Amino acid sequence: MSATRAQRFLHDAAIKSADLVHREIIRHGIDSYDASVLRGRARFKDWQSARRKCQQIKQDAINHLDKYLLQFEEKVIARGGHVFWAEDAEQACTYITHVAGQLGVRNVVKSKSMVTEEIHLSPALEKLGIKVWETDLGEFIVQLRNEPPYHIVTPAMHLNRHQISDLFSEKLGERISGDDPGQLVALARRKLRQAFFSAEMGISGANFIVADAGGIAITTNEGNGRLCTSVPRIHVVVTGIEKVVPRLEDLALFWPMLATSGTGQPITTYSTLIGGPRRRGEVDGPEEFHVVLVDNGRSKLLEDAEQREVLHCIRCGACLNICPVYRHIGGHAYGTTYPGPIGSVLTPHLNGLEQFKHLSYASSLCGACTSVCPVSIDLHHHLLHNRRNAVSQGKTNFAERMSFRAWRFVVLHPRIYRLAGWLGRTTLRLLYRLGLAGSILDPMRPWNRGRAPMPLPTESFRSRWRRHLAAN
């Protein structure tokens, strides 16, 4: 029988958390991020008020989602663009592959877009023999490794320069002496320049859908998003329906908030607005402009008023970087498009609670994710909501239900509780003495197999408490 998602998660998480090289790379990356974010936040007069303002704007956007999407659609169509509403991943991929087929596309350049990962767009295009180039450097690297992105902002965060140099040498046939990052970037630039100028179609995501101006906003530092949306003759935007902000002026706050939370920058280098295809008299730009608005479970999440605010997410990655679980197991162990706390909350809604309910437990519930979210999503409470929903909808397995029944029985009977405590301590002490800590016989195996055995108390809490009361 193949392993369940939960079993695979536990297996992969155990391997990654014991991989010290991996942890050192992540520690270095996140330490550098932490320092930048502190500097970035200091540029705000009042960071907490700015978070509340962003929350308020997104509440307005999500609570009037239909109105704003229609406002956006009307403007884009009036300028000669196309807007396609995709109920699910299949509809989105079918539409895009149809456009590609009809317009004779053989080469596609893509800028980073998590929604295209979510709907598995690249494999759908490749099935038709279309060559797809990921052009964000991090995405390009993970594409060469045939891996999904490791992080929603920095997709190749788990690799060091030596690993990237070896990869380029193997896949691109050029060895960079000294593994100099500048030369590695220059090599990727040379290779991808050829792709930009030969591609017929550029595919991008959208960081924001701007309702009143009728445009999409894309932020990139590298400029690959600019080239993808400027050079090829067709531009396809793939975006979730929740990415709406009501007004262009809202970006005066959202652009700095996204950049600060994402990388610590005051603003991303290229904050681009696109409202349609090339207009008459313009020098360049795509002749075809298609926006694919992807639902894929989002309207279902909207029905859940309690968790609706999860749709406020602007995909900055701050909750991943602060999360002690993410910092230890990294992005791939989750086995989902969206890793980290936001992924653990969102994935059960998009891909099914049954298969992904275990992610609600991939958290210490410390609340760090909630504290850094730039749109103030109450992430750790939503993890609790998902846990509750899994139980109330009967998604738990037989063994789990029996274990909790047994636990309930024991805690309701003090004598049995005392006996169980004594038995547990005595058995573990014996196992430890026999050198069997972490072995298959050890009930604490999940903890003890990768660590020094957990120290055992010499007496129960109840007896210590009694002694403490007697002494005072």
Place this chain on the structure above:
Amino acid sequence: MQPTDNPGREQILQRIGAALRTPSPHGSDAVSGEFFEPITNSLERFQQECAGNLMECTLTSDSASSALQLAKVLDSLPEGEVFVQDDPMLRQILPTANPARPIQWSSEGAPREASQATITLADALIAQTGSILVSASCGGRGASIIAPCHIVYATLAQLVPDLQTALANAYRQGILDRNSFACVISGSSRTADIEKILIQGAHGPRRLVVILQREN
């Protein structure tokens, strides 16, 4: 292409409409006020932010000194064609700046990949973030991204204090109704995807030069 056939549109809109009949339990009081410190000296702030963004910003007094500055920048570049936004102001100063260099004007088409530099105007400059706002009317989309060096010729009158002002003006002027594209550019193209080490010139310009003229 034919108008888009949209079988899912009504279903999605119906689902959204039905979902929103249940009001959200989360509400927050209206938040107002300033989220950034007010900018007292826009020029000083712009110059500071440009330095932080690794841009080159030179303040000039008039068009003659701007032409001189432009000549210096062009002299520092390798030989080859320069793409220039076809605008009377640039047509006026460019021959003085570097008469020998081959020029492709934007009226002749999009910039070629081999262009050594692009020279454009800007729609606005933003002090808060040391940014330039360009649109398709500034020589097109490729003018600010294709060449290794982008030179922007702007005047002090175009400087606005913050993003809020820049975007409010842009909306009022119907920026996306008049142009298919606009961009707030805050530095040269860069990446830190390898070990968080900052490298300039990832896919776009390695240099972003602003020649800022006091007089119109």
